[in-house]
Each structure stands twice: as C-alpha cells, then as structure tokens.
Amino acid sequence: MMNIQEKIIALLEGDLREDQHIVELIAQLSKSHEDRSMLVEHIALSNALTRAVIQVNPDVKSSAKLWSRIDRYESGSIGSGTWSAKQALSGVLTALIMGLCFGYYWGNTFNGEDSISQSPSPNISKLNAQAVPFVGVDTTTNSRAAFSKSHASSFQPSTTSPKLRGSHKQHNAESVVVTPLDVVGKTSTDEGFRILSPNGGETYRIDENIPIQWSGSNQPVTIEFSRDQGQTWSAIASNITGGSYLWSVPKSIKALLPSSYLMRASVEDTGTVEPTLYKVFKGHDSGAAVAEISPDGKYLLTVGADTRVILWDISTGKQIRRFGENTSEGGHIGYVTFARFNEDGTRIVTCSQDGTAKVWNVFTGNLQQTFYGVADAYPVIWSAAFSPDGTTIALGEDDGSIRFCRLSDGKEIKTITISQTEAVRYLDYVQNGTRIISSGSDGKGTLTDIIADTIVQQFNHFPFPAQFSLRRKVVNGIQYVPGLTELGDGIITCGYDGIVRFWDVATGSLITEKVFHSGEAVSAVIVGKGGHLLASVGYDGSTKIFDLDSEEVVATIQPDDVEIPMSRASFSSDMRFIAISHADGKATLWKLRKTIATDTSDDVWSIE
Numbered sequence: 001m002m003n004i005q006e007k008i009i010a011l012l013e014g015d016l017r018e019d020q021h022i023v024e025l026i027a028q029l030s031k032s033h034e035d036r037s038m039l040v041e042h043i044a045l046s047n048a049l050t051r052a053v054i055q056v057n058p059d060v061k062s063s064a065k066l067w068s069r070i071d072r073y074e075s076g077s078i079g080s081g082t083w084s085a086k087q088a089l090s091g092v093l094t095a096l097i098m099g100l101c102f103g104y105y106w107g108n109t110f111n112g113e114d115s116i117s118q119s120p121s122p123n124i125s126k127l128n129a130q131a132v133p134f135v136g137v138d139t140t141t142n143s144r145a146a147f148s149k150s151h152a153s154s155f156q157p158s159t160t161s162p163k164l165r166g167s168h169k170q171h172n173a174e175s176v177v178v179t180p181l182d183v184v185g186k187t188s189t190d191e192g193f194r195i196l197s198p199n200g201g202e203t204y205r206i207d208e209n210i211p212i213q214w215s216g217s218n219q220p221v222t223i224e225f226s227r228d229q230g231q232t233w234s235a236i237a238s239n240i241t242g243g244s245y246l247w248s249v250p251k252s253i254k255a256l257l258p259s260s261y262l263m264r265a266s267v268e269d270t271g272t273v274e275p276t277l278y279k280v281f282k283g284h285d286s287g288a289a290v291a292e293i294s295p296d297g298k299y300l301l302t303v304g305a306d307t308r309v310i311l312w313d314i315s316t317g318k319q320i321r322r323f324g325e326n327t328s329e330g331g332h333i334g335y336v337t338f339a340r341f342n343e344d345g346t347r348i349v350t351c352s353q354d355g356t357a358k359v360w361n362v363f364t365g366n367l368q369q370t371f372y373g374v375a376d377a378y379p380v381i382w383s384a385a386f387s388p389d390g391t392t393i394a395l396g397e398d399d400g401s402i403r404f405c406r407l408s409d410g411k412e413i414k415t416i417t418i419s420q421t422e423a424v425r426y427l428d429y430v431q432n433g434t435r436i437i438s439s440g441s442d443g444k445g446t447l448t449d450i451i452a453d454t455i456v457q458q459f460n461h462f463p464f465p466a467q468f469s470l471r472r473k474v475v476n477g478i479q480y481v482p483g484l485t486e487l488g489d490g491i492i493t494c495g496y497d498g499i500v501r502f503w504d505v506a507t508g509s510l511i512t513e514k515v516f517h518s519g520e521a522v523s524a525v526i527v528g529k530g531g532h533l534l535a536s537v538g539y540d541g542s543t544k545i546f547d548l549d550s551e552e553v554v555a556t557i558q559p560d561d562v563e564i565p566m567s568r569a570s571f572s573s574d575m576r577f578i579a580i581s582h583a584d585g586k587a588t589l590w591k592l593r594k595t596i597a598t599d600t601s602d603d604v605w606s607i608e
Helices: 004-013 019-031 042-056 060-078 083-087 089-105 107-111 125-130 143-150
Strands: 194-197 210-215 221-226 234-240 244-247 259-268 276-282 288-293 299-304 309-313 318-322 336-341 347-352 356-361 367-372 381-386 392-397 401-406 412-417 424-430 435-440 444-449 454-460 475-481 490-495 500-504 510-514 522-527 533-538 543-547 552-557 566-571 577-582 586-591 595-600 605-607
Touching (some): 234 244, 299 336, 347 381, 356 392, 392 424, 401 424, 435 475, 454 490, 490 522, 543 577
Parallel strands (some): 288 566, 475 522
Antiparallel strands (some): 210 244, 221 234, 288 299, 299 309, 347 356, 381 392, 392 401, 401 412, 424 435, 435 444, 475 490, 490 500, 522 533, 566 577
16 A cells, blocks of 8 residues: 555656546545645645646647646635735645646546546657757756747747857866765875965964965965864965965954964865865754855855754854844744845845844844835745945845835835735845846846836746746746846846746847756756856755856756755855755855865964
C-alpha cells in the first residue's frame, strides 16, 4: 500500500491515472488536515499537477482549457483578496485538487477525445512541436515553460532588438559543478611570492600606518591578518597591485591592543570562477530567507521563518547578535522574509509577514524605526531598500504601491502606485537613486522615475494571455545592469516559471531568455558589483553563475545531492565571495576565486 506521500508523487509523475485511485486520494486529502498541511504551497502543487497533465495529454487546446480551469478555481477560492481568504489554505487545496484531478483524468474530453488514462505513457513531443521557438532559450525548459511559449508569439524577441553585449563572442566554456569541501583546501605556496613586511618581530605604534610589502607577483593580491595564531583570518584589502599597501589600523583593532598578529597575502586567479565552500552558518530552525554580505565584507546577515535576525562575523563564523531577540525588544513575531544593509553598512532593514518592516542599528542592535504595511487585506511589506544618500527608505507594499518614508522620523514622503491589484515583491534603487526597479505578483518588472512619479518601462515577464493567467505569476527578482546590451542598459527578471529573461531598458523589448534550473522556479537573480557575473538561485537546490560578457554558465554551486531549494544570494563587494540562503535553515559562504600563491609572515608582529 502506498502512503499519502507516495500517492502524491505518483500523481505528479503521471503514474497514478486510474479514476478510482485519484478519487480516493482526493477524499483522503479532504478529510485530513495533517495530510493537507504537507502541500504547503498550493499553487506549487497546481503547477506540478498541470505539468503532469500536459505531459500525459500533450494537446495545446486541451491544456489551454486546463490552465483556464486552474485560474477559475484559484480566483474563485481567493478572489476576495481578504486576509482571511488568503489564510484559508485547506479550503483552497480541496477545491484546487478536486478541480485539477477531475480535469486530469477527463482532460481529453475537452476536445471530444478519449480519456487520457488510455495514454500508455507521458509524451510531450506534440506539445513541444507546437511551441514557438525563442531566441537564446536553453533546451532544458520543461513542458510548462514550453506551453507558455506556445501562447506568446507576440512575446518573441524581435530580430531587430539589441543583443547582450557579449553576443558576438564564441561560447565554448563548460560549466563547473561545485560540491562542498569539509575543509577548504590549502593551495601550495609559490616559492617566488613572499611577504616582506611585516614578516615577524616588528613593533608598530598605535598612531602609525603599517606598511605591507610583498614580492614575486604582479597579479592582484588579497591581504589578511590574524590575531589568534592563524585560526581565523580577517581581510584587510583585496585586488591590490604594486607590491605595497599602507594599512591604517581601524579603531576596532586598536581597542584590543596590545596584541600580536600574523599577516597573510594571497594571489588569486581573477580570470576564472571556481567556487569552494568557505563556511557554513547554522542559526535558523527553519528556512533561511536571506544571506546578505555587508558592504565591507565583514558580516553576514541571515533571517528566516523562525523570526530570527542574526548578524555573523564572517572571519570567525560566530554570531555577533540577534536583533530583537524577544518581542519586548521590538523583535518580529512572524516569518522574516527579507533583509538588507544600507550603503555604508551601519543599518539593516528587515521585513516580516507580521506586517512590519524594521530598521536596526548594526553595531548596537537597537531598533530605530518600525513601519507598518498599509494594505487593507494583507498588510505585509515584502521588500525594502535604503536610498543611496541614506535619508529615505522605500517599502514594497502588498497593495501594489511603493511607499517612500524619511528615516529620521518615519514620516511618509510619497507613494507611487505600481499595480492596482498585486503586491510589490522586490525593489531596489538604481541610477543614483533617481529611479527604482520593482517586481511583483502582477507578473511584471517595472522601472519607475521617482522624481517624476511616472512608470518609465514595464517588462511583462509572464506572457500568458489574460484567460490563462495564474495567480502564482510572481516575478521573484529583478536587476538593473548598466551596459547589459550592445546599445545600453538592461533589466533581468526571474520567476516561478523557471525562466530568467533579459530586457532592453530603452525599448522594453525582450532580448533573450535562459532556463538555468531545468524548469524549476527561480527564487532570485543577483548581479555582482561591476555587472559581469549573474547568480541565478533555484528551487532545484543550485545556484548558477552566469558570465554576462561571454553569456556562459561558468559555475554551478550544488551543495549536496538533496534538492533543497535556495532562497537568495549576495556577492561580496570585492566579488571574492557569494553567500547563499537555504530552505533548510542554513546559509553557506563560497569563495569564488582559486588561490594560486600564498605566504604568511614567518612570525608574529605587534601593535602597541
């Protein structure tokens, strides 16, 4: 006898097709709350079921009506948009599963054909044959993505549209699959590369700058110091050339004086991306939503479903503090879905499903401001961003608006409506704070002029016609990349459809699209400083590193064999590291460059 999980898997894989067995599964799910709770994301189930239906019943007209039926059940169950309706998961699941399953085994009757249960095995060739070919699309797209294309001929990239800046280059490189290491391997020292000073025995005064010198390499060098006999290392500077660097000792170190130190210098291969696991941070009991590296590269910020907001010391891997450890300190009481640093790393903002966004002081842990969601039905602030000048915060609201507030007193300055019906899920300032990019539940990415209060351009990530639109058409991420195309700036969007799309800002036209995760949902896209590397974060448990110049996937980070979804990622400002948050509650930090030579001072030296 199959248990409930095995039956669901069998249904999703197309192995459960007999009417009686499907009806029994429906009855079992309907009467047991515990079983229904396994299907946490009801739309994710509908996506998987629909993919199974389309594979077994590869007929475009029949599939189109199935999408329409899904939309009808979803809108009928959640059409009011009220808070209570959005929380009524069990009722939604019952209606949704019944509609999908009956549609599943009666699918071909839409066209007067025999029941799909007579189909001997899944077959998607007919569906794919009718799909419209897209320029630049990977061939690993799943049947759902192929179906979306079959209804989107007007969405096809124009042959006259600009191309990505690297389109003229030859693409021959292969992706490197990266698996974790128990210990980061040491690279053998190049005997010609040496630290000259400080190299042991020197004593420096507290008020003088320390000269660091090395020889044997004209490549960029990374400099680190240790104050615990080399057990942990902290970065001083990276990408340094010329054979010398003058280090002005920071106040945080002066407070620890007198003390003894080791110095280490390393030459890294800046021409390749070869990630290795550097550290694992385990601080959350359940899904980690964000892993954000501070602007100075010293700290890692993680938040998650357990309501915790944790600041970590990257050099030691230890927790520094938890913000709002309890509600008396102003802590969140709901799933913390988003967090980020301000430009100088002195503040963070956190967003939670408890309906608030909170601004915290990084160094004291004190709560500075609390903002409340303004939507009537579901007052959640999904995302937030600090303005470049540090005076304003932008809040992405569930009612489809972006609200701008002063940080000094929390007062609202202005509100810009992006969508009349759907939430703003992610946003960020661009072009020196004069414009803002946002993505939302309406299936679009948007570029807005803050000064003029006008929408400059919208990018329709989901090309479904209105009658086939899905409620779960959320655009999870959006990035602005100066000089992305051969003619100018570009936009990159991603969503639950598993596709990463590239757009021209000036015209709003689609340039190309990529499928990096075998059709699984993309939870985030992140572009590193300098605009050369893109990280695509997937539900398949991998992060793909895509070179925007060569248009090649240059590395695949796959932490383990279990496909645990990844939530978000962030590059360090010097592009030496990437941090990734995982659905099982941990965060990982990966070193992106291979060390080709290193040297450590022969003995300790002192500051007094």
